[in-house]
Amino acid sequence: MSDGxxxxxxxxxxxxxxxxxxxxxxxxEARSCAGVNAYTATEVMCRKILMHVAVDKGAESGKAFAFYxxxxxxxxxxxxxxRPWVDEIRKNGNVAVHEIPATDPKRALxxxxxxxxxxxxxxxxxxxxARYTS
Known part of the structure; x- marks a missing residue:
């Protein structure tokens, strides 16, 4: 700790x-990035998670992001x-990847x-x- x-x-x-x-x-990784104020990396990882989820749920890998x-x-x-807030994950990740201005911490969180x-x-x-129902 330094200065609290x-x-x-x-x-x-x-x-x-x-x-x-x-x-x-x-x-x-996304959580850790946010913990060290790496907000651009946080949003990039959140965007990438959408692809991971789609592939885990049966989507073919190697497709365009919109496919997922x-x-x-x-x-x-x-x-x-x-849909509106999942679209925010997409849009915010796109801004983090493709635009130059620094990522807004509030938006990344x-x-x-x-x-x-x-x-x-x-x-x-x-x-x-699965745990609690018969």
């Missing part, structure tokens, strides 16, 4: 149960109420929150249902 600050910073966001290993690794978003929606992993919620809906609820 912890280095490296703590991971941002919460744990999500039931993630496959590659999705978990990508999510943990359509796949998640078409297969019901992204429901109509979720929002992107991480949206990503966490997507992972909870797609994986954690299924994991908990």
């Amino acid at each position: 600050k912890q280095f490296p910073g703590p991971k941002v966001g919460g744990d999500v149960l039931g993630l496959p290993s590659d999705v978990e690794q990508a999510y943990e 978003l359509s796949y998640l929606s078409d297969k019901g992993y992204v429901t109509p109420p979720m 929002g992107t991480l929150i949206f990503t966490e919620q997507l992972l909870r809906m797609v994986y954690m609820m299924e994991h908990l249902a």
Whole structure:
């Protein structure tokens, strides 16, 4: 600690149960990036997580990014109420990748929150249902 600050910073966001290993690794990387104020990297990882989820849920790898978003929606992993905030993950990741200005920390933390919620809906609820229902 120096001047009351912890280095490296703590991971941002919460744990999500039931993630496959590659999705978990990508999510943990996004959390760690946010914890060290690497906000551009946070948003890039959140965008990449959308591809990981689609491939884990059966999409063919090696496709264009738009294919993965359509796949998640078409297969019901992204429901109509979720589309606006999943689209924010996409848009914010695109800005982080393709534009020069520094990434806004507040926006990046929002992107991480949206990503966490997507992972909870797609994986954690299924994991908990398997654990607690007959």
